[in-house]
Amino acid sequence: MTTPVFELKSVSAGYGDVQILTDVSIQVPANSIVTIVGPNGAGKSTILKSIYGIAKVTSGEINLHKLSGESIDVRATKPHHLADIGIAYVPQIDNIFPTLTVDENLDVGYKHNGGTPLQERKEKLYKQYPDLVIRKKDRAGTLSGGQRQMLALARALMSGPDILLLDEPSAGLAPALVDQLFDELVRINETGATILMVEQNARRALEISSYGYVLDMGKNRHEGPGKALAVDPEIVGIYFGKR
Numbered sequence: 229m230t231t232p233v234f235e236l237k238s239v240s241a242g243y244g245d246v247q248i249l250t251d252v253s254i255q256v257p258a259n260s261i262v263t264i265v266g267p268n269g270a271g272k273s274t275i276l277k278s279i280y281g282i283a284k285v286t287s288g289e290i291n292l293h294k295l296s297g298e299s300i301d302v303r304a305t306k307p308h309h310l311a312d313i314g315i316a317y318v319p320q321i322d323n324i325f326p327t328l329t330v331d332e333n334l335d336v337g338y339k340h341n342g343g344t345p346l347q348e349r350k351e352k353l354y355k356q357y358p359d360l361v362i363r364k365k366d367r368a369g370t371l372s373g374g375q376r377q378m379l380a381l382a383r384a385l386m387s388g389p390d391i392l393l394l395d396e397p398s399a400g401l402a403p404a405l406v407d408q409l410f411d412e413l414v415r416i417n418e419t420g421a422t423i424l425m426v427e428q429n430a431r432r433a434l435e436i437s438s439y440g441y442v443l444d445m446g447k448n449r450h451e452g453p454g455k456a457l458a459v460d461p462e463i464v465g466i467y468f469g470k471r
């Protein structure tokens with residue numbers, strides 16, 4: 229594999245004195261979609277939270293490798309500076325500001341990364357999300373579930389990120405909207421964003437992923453090309469039996 233754009237190397241992390249992750253390693257190649265799946269409570273969200281300093285990392289490395297060749301030590305970067313260095317995070321809940329308008333939500337997400345001016349980036353996103361244009365002046369709290377998720381993605385893209393971290397992007401969406409969401413992620417990826425996501429909708433997510441990781445009890449359990457993992461009989465039996 230060429231140098232990944234983003235990587236966790238033997239990361240252990242937890243909350244207070246409780247250790248949740250043990251020696252977790254994840255590599256995210258540039259322009260890929262990588263998905264982390266696993267049972268409830270496996271520690272999937274904790275991986276994203278450890279990147280954000282919400283969970284405490286006790287050992288290991290988290291690195292962002294810029295196209296310029298510069299490597300950034302994410303553990304040494306303050307969480308509120310992560311958007312400035314090119315990491316955007318869409319948490320599962322509270323991923324928009326409900327009392328701000330759609331337009332204001334996009335403004336808040338803006339970072340100068342890559343040099344594109346705010347208006348230009350916003351206009352580009354509005355072209356991609358015509359539904360949001362219609363609702364531009366409405367408070368985000370009045371959007372439907374699908375529209376909110378689109379706004380959350382658009383807001384993250386306003387920062388011009390090198391990598392998008394998504395926690396359960398399809399959660400709570402009606403089945404038809406789940407398909408739309410995954411199509412949208414493929415499109416976002418094709419237009420240049422690298423994606424690392426955590427998903428309950430494992431099979432669907434792995435099918436669009438270049439690579440996948442199965443996490444179990446806070447440890448790496450399996451990994452492989454997304455399409456292969458999605459149909460691996462052992463993994464299907466253990467993890468996706470319910471779905």
Ligand SMILES: Nc1ncnc2c1ncn2[C@@H]1O[C@H](COP(=O)(O)OP(=O)(O)OP(=O)(O)O)[C@@H](O)[C@H]1O
Pocket residue numbers: 243246248266267268269270271272273274275428
């Ligand atoms: N803030 C917290 N303080 C203490 N323990 C926590 C905290 N957040 C999560 N945990 C615990 O960490 C473990 C892993 O949780 P995590 O949310 O990372 O799992 P997950 O794989 O994302 O699960 P799910 O599929 O349900 O979203 C669980 O045992 C959970 O109870």
Ligand SMILES: [Mg+2]
Pocket residue numbers: 272273274
């Ligand atoms: Mg979770």
